[in-house]
Amino acid sequence: MDCDSFSHHGGSVLNHRVINRNRAEGHERLYRDYFVDSPTYPSQLFRRRFRMHRLLFLRIQAAIEIHDQYFVQRFDAVGVPGLSSLQKMIAALRMLAYGSPADAVDEYVRIGESTVIESLKKFTKVVVEIFGEQYLRCPNTSDIARLMSVAEQRGFPEGRGPEVSYIINGHEYTMGYYLADGIYPSWRTFVKTIPSPQGNKKKYFAAQQESARKDVEQAFGVLQSRFAIVHGPGRMWDVETLKYIMASCIILHNMIVEDERDTTHEDVDFNYDAVAAPPTIDLSHNHTSEVMEFIQVHHQIRDKQTHVQLQNDLVEHLWELYGKHST
Template sequence: MSNNIHMFIRMIHEEVKDDEDDAAITTFLVEQYAQHMDHDFFSHHGGSVLNHRVINRNRAEGHERLYRDYFADSLTYPSQLFRRRFRMHRSLFLRIQAAIETHDQYFVQRFDVVGVPGLSSLQKMIAALRMLAYGSPADAVDKYVRIGESTTIESLKKFTKTVVEIFGEQYLRWPNTSDIARLMSVAEQRGFSAEDRGPEVSYTINRHKYTMRYYLVDGIYPSWRTFVKTIPSPQGNKKKFFATQQEYARKDVEQAFGVLQSRFAIVRGPGRMWDVETLKYIMTSCIILHNMIVEDERDTTHEDVDFNYDAVATTPTINLSCNRTSKVMEFIQVHH
């Protein structure tokens, strides 16, 4: 036993020296406790959860580093890098931060009884955005942001749900009159009619004249007359040209989803959560954030916007073989 334990036993004997039975019992209990402390199975944990070790991450240092790098008067990283890493301009980021702090007290920084600051809304929001933007694991931001894995997951859930609750009604609504007028104006600039109906269509395929409108689709759609698919393995310049143009001009929704995937890599990769509700909030919040970014950058010229986002290594693609193996064939022959 350590010297501290021996000193404690002597103190007990001095206090209860008039009662030998009490002294013996107390000595026995202290020695038993000391033996347990030496055993491997006894958990030395600093928190209220068994087998959980408290790591002093110095959260204040993490907050100060983030502030110096991206939000101070003398920035470490310029605004272009901020947008590449967080998918939006700093002004929109601060607008969302102020809104979620007002809506949910979880994002308001708190202090413990001795005045040590907890995680700031800046740290929680950046941890959530890094997971959404990069599709990275929850513990990937620990070293820089100074936030634990479980707290990052909690922040992601809270952030996505809060974004849907605050901004869902505005950024998931049907187009209003001003939206339609703006879209029609853009369409007119690109050669389409400004009227509230599609242009007249007339075309000939295989010497048959058609006036029915059609959609450019890929091979997963059914063989309907309104669906025009590409030509698989086109032969000849004419078919190659048609296939190229068809694939180039395919549905806008597919292009929009491709932009969404490039902006928020978590949409492109495997699901990070298990429950359907959380996955729904993640997907919906990414769409809302995408619409907010589009609105924020609507008046910005294309040349001033960088669409090359920072990304981590993509998930390796596994090529699955559809050929029957010899073992499978043997199994079929035996049990057929």
């Protein structure tokens, strides 16, 4: 009897037909196709199908087997092997990578639909538990300094939050800002593009602002292209599972970036940022701002005059640094 055909969520189903999937055959096929010394499919196809190199895959597999006994292959009373960690992990990764239905890998991996769903939930959760602290951490001082340096090189200087101070075009500013599109309000903390810019200075500013702003949009686009489950509608109903799916995709993406940093391949862009060492976090024990101070800062943020002045100063700043030399 194949226990893989039973639901792990509500017990066995009365009069439900049991399918003998021959799970051992599924494991052996996967092993021959991808993990022997001379596999059926070359390393390029492994990376394309599983979004990572084999060594990184095996590193993750070893870690999850140690962390959660669910991924350790077991044998029944007569020695028949259960599903291996390869089968469970590959089924979960196929859903993440291709956004495919749970039963799409049944014929190849030899794993039932309910077990695929269970494997996906457990895999995403265990990835967050094992690797989240390192690959889903908040930016540390080195990260922030690098990001600020890149922004300054592109003509959009900022101070160091929360207390900032920087000078542009002879004017001093004491608040950082976000690059935003036209839907955001005209506050001093937003630097928006210029719709229908007139003149070379404003045209240059608009082009540079939109280019820098789209970095975040493109970063999320890379995540969507690597893990199609992020691009489509949510496949699970509960928020907790959706959270683990999203977080695990980000973690896996960061692990792939780190793993492939020094690799060169004509079909892949490996121009990745450096990964800083694990941060030393200093907790703040200062009291929060009083209500009146909060209200004062809130009014300062909504200052439209400063918003306009900052945008004009950045127009002149960018033009003096780069624009007039490119014409």
